[in-house]
Amino acid sequence: MRRNFHIKRLYSYIIRTFIPLFLMTFAICLFLVLMQFLWKYVEDMVGKGLGLNVLGEMFFYAALNLIPLALPLSILLASLMAFGNMGESLELLAIKSAGIPLLKTMKPLIILIICISIGAFFFQNNALPKIQTKFYSLLLSIRQASPELDIPEGVFYKEIDGYNLYVEKKNRQTGMLYDVLIYDVGSGFQNMAVTVCDSAKMSMTEDKKMLVFTLHSGQQFQNFTQGTQNRSSDFVPYSRENFDTKTMLIPYDANFNRMGEEVIEGNAGSNYLAKDLVQLTVSIDSMKHVLDSVNQIDRNTMQNYSYLRFRNSYPADRKDSIILAAKQAPISVNDPDSLLQSKDLQMQSTIFQSAISKAENNNNEFMFRSMDKTATRRTINRHWIEWHRKFTIPFACLIFFFIGAPLGAIVRKGGLGTPIVISVILFIIYYIVENVGYKMTRDSVWVHWIGMWFSSMVLLPLGIFLTYKAMNDSVIMNPDTYSNFFRKLFFIREKRRYPYKEVVVDYPRYDEIDTLLKELSDEINAYLKNYATLGYRTYWMDGQYDRQLASIKRKEEFVLNQLSNSRNRSELAKAEQFPVLINHLRPFEAGSLPAKIFMYIVPVGFIFKGLSIPFEKRIRKDLLATRRLSKELKEITDHQATIDQKAVALG
Structure with missing residues (x-):
């Protein structure tokens, strides 16, 4: 069995390289989130006085x-x-x-990422509902826990309910x-009790449910307003108590009361967090059935309460003559x-009044049903979000792997610097994009499958594009590629630089140069004669002018x-x-199948043909300049060749 199963050494090396990096980056990313x-x-x-065990469980x-x-x-x-x-x-x-393409190099990691993706699915479907239930129930318990009691100096403290x-x-x-x-305002401001003392000692009962204040040298005032409604408002009876020492108990639960998981599971607005794929599907079908039933009730109600139809529920002997006449067409009916x-x-x-009352009742009924x-519908959307x-x-x-691996092969920068910047962006x-799709789905603006797969729709073409470029050794991350593109787009000429060399190994062969200059001039003349102006069909179908231009560029260089x-x-x-010759602007090679399709799609074809006109003018201008400079250069080289011949003769 061991002989039949064998991992190639290259695949083993790639996996051993990737796994430590993945574990490290996963720990870093998890720490950041x-x-x-x-x-x-x-x-x-x-400020809640939570223990380390509660905080640890929360994290x-x-x-x-x-x-x-x-x-x-x-x-x-x-x-x-x-x-x-x-x-x-x-x-x-x-x-x-060694002849191994990039996609074959990625093969072991593709299998590994597929396994990780399958594991992520089962984790989200089986484990995450239980985890989310425990997490949110604990978070809700922490939110409702009483704050740790710390009464400040010189400021009213209002964290104790009713005090x-x-x-x-x-x-x-x-x-x-x-x-x-x-x-003490627990019974209302009309029955408020005020206690004033010189000093006090605060403690808590053993069950941490009551605060015990031991008061010294003070007074207590309390209003009495029950049964005094008929008395004059200028007089409010109250009691006053003087004390040397007094004990006051104030209810204050300082314990951490943990809520059960049924708080999340039993809530219709949040129970989608505790459901797996099958449960979500069943809940969606049930809620759709309820929603369809309510819609059917609304349609029947609106139909029954429409013009003349609302009286159909009356007994037959009580229907008025208008309805009877309306049913006995073509008898004319008097104006109601x-x-x-x-x-x-x-x-x-x-x-x-009866009509207004019925309209208001129906309006309120429809409004409440509409809110329901x-x-x-919002709950159904939440279930669909969790389902997707x-x-x-x-x-x-998978998408991020097919973005990251080809991009790493194109960028060719390791470490944490450049990869982190690109990854974060x-x-x-x-x-x-994912949040846009989530909110559009939640608010019923988009269909649920469009909203939740919107981010994948956006990033999948990017992954395919980068994988294709990396397989073909693209230079999309080379700055010269973009600088050359913008130079061509804005017609910024590239200048030639030929510095004087102190040491020359291969001297120019002037006889060969003279022949090439003559051929170059002849080819330019032929090109300008045949393609002085490019017609629409020639632009899309004739590839000969591209080949002639390429020949001219080769001889010139x-x-x-x-x-x-x-x-x-x-x-x-x-x-x-000498100018640097550029190519014609065209998305596809002339005479190819895509070029033929673009030619027959008239609006698109004419747009590209119109965009190519400035390039065609520049090419003709550069060819005329090249022809002129070739003649001038031939005169200089002929003169230099004559000088060299005289030098050889004298030598």
């Missing part, structure tokens, strides 16, 4: 809950670093030189409070307004390369005046 979680919920946890569930967010980013960063390192150390070049406390000064060593005011005008004013008022339908996320996150892992784009070794400065100066 965990810090973002801490920044978001730090206000809910600070543990938060880390597990954030794995789907950190996994795609870590795969992107790890693949960028792995292939960037191999490209920087020329390992990819050696692999390609306001004021302490002028505290002795932190002895725990004594001085000049204390306690306002004339029947209304025949009634006295009191009866008309009664009819109007909106909430149901079980597939979109694993698919995002791409992940921010993904996060923004060969002549100038020969003259770059000249010791004559006038020749070098004249060679620098």
Whole structure:
């Protein structure tokens, strides 16, 4: 069995290179998203007196809950670093030189990422619902926990329900409070009780449910307003009590009361977090059935309460003559307004009041049902979001690998610098697009499958494009590629530079140069004669003018390369005046199938033909300049050849 199963040494090396990077980047990404979680919920946890066990459990569930967010980013960063390192150390070049294409090099990692994606799906479907239930129930418990009691000096403290406390000064060593005011407003401001004392000692009962204040040298005032409604408002009876020592109990639960998981599971607005794929599908079908039933009820109600139809529910003997006449067509029916005008004013008022009352009742009924339908539709959208996320996150892992690996092979930069910058930019784009799709789905603006797969639709073409470019050794990350493109776009001429060489190994062969210059002039004349102006059909179908232009460029470059070794400065100066010839602007090769298709798509074909006109004019202008400079250069080379011949004769 072992002999039949064998991993190639190259595949083993790539896997051993990738896995440590993946584990490292996954730990870094998980730590970063965990810090973002801490920044978001730090206000809910600070000042609650939570134990380390509660905080540890909270961060543990938060880390597990954030794995789907950190996994795609870590795969992107790890693949960028792995292939960037191999490209920087020329390992990819050696692999390609051995005849192994890039896609075959990526094969073991593709299988590994597919396995990771499948594992991510089962994690989200089986484990994440339980994790999310525990996480959000614990988070809700922490949010509702009472804050840690710390009464400040010189400020009213309002964190105890029904009480306001004021302490002028505290002795932190002895725990004594001085000049204390306690306002009991639990029964309302009309029945407020105020306690004033010189000093007090605060403690808590053993079950941590009551605060015990031991008050010294003070007074207590309390209003009595029950049963005094008929009395004058200028007098409010109250009681006053003087005391030397008094004990006051104030309800304050300082315990951490943990909520059960049924808080999340039993809530219709959040129970989608606790469901797997099958449960989500069943819940969606059930809610759709309920929504369809409510819509059917609304349609029936509107139909029954439409003009003349709302009286169909009356007994047959009570239907008025209007409905009977309407059913007995083609008998003409009198205008209903004339029947209304025949009634006295009191009866008309009664009819109007009855109609208004029915309209308002129907309006309120429809409004409440509409609110219920909106909430149901929003809940269905939440279920669809959770349903699709079980597939979109694993698919995002595959997409990010096919973005990161080819991009690393193109950039050829390892380490943490360039890969982190590129990864962060791409992940921010993904996060923004994914949130746009999420909100559009949640608010029923887009269909759920479009909204939740929107980020994949945007990034998948990028992954395919980068993979194709990397397989063909693209130079899309080379700055010269873009600089040349913008030079051509804005007609910025590239200047030639031929510096004077102190040491020359290969001297120009002037007899060959003269022949090439004559051929160059003849080819330019033939080109300008045949293609002075490019017709529409010639532009798309005739590829001969491209081949002639390429031949002219080759001869020109060969002549100038020969003259770059000249010791004559006038020749070098004249060679620098030759223009750099450009190509015609066309998306496809002339005569090819795509070019034929574009030619027959008239609006698109004419647009490209119009855009090529400035390029055609520049090419004709440059060819005329090349022909003129060729004649001038031939005169200089002939003169130099004559001088060389005389020197040889004298020597």
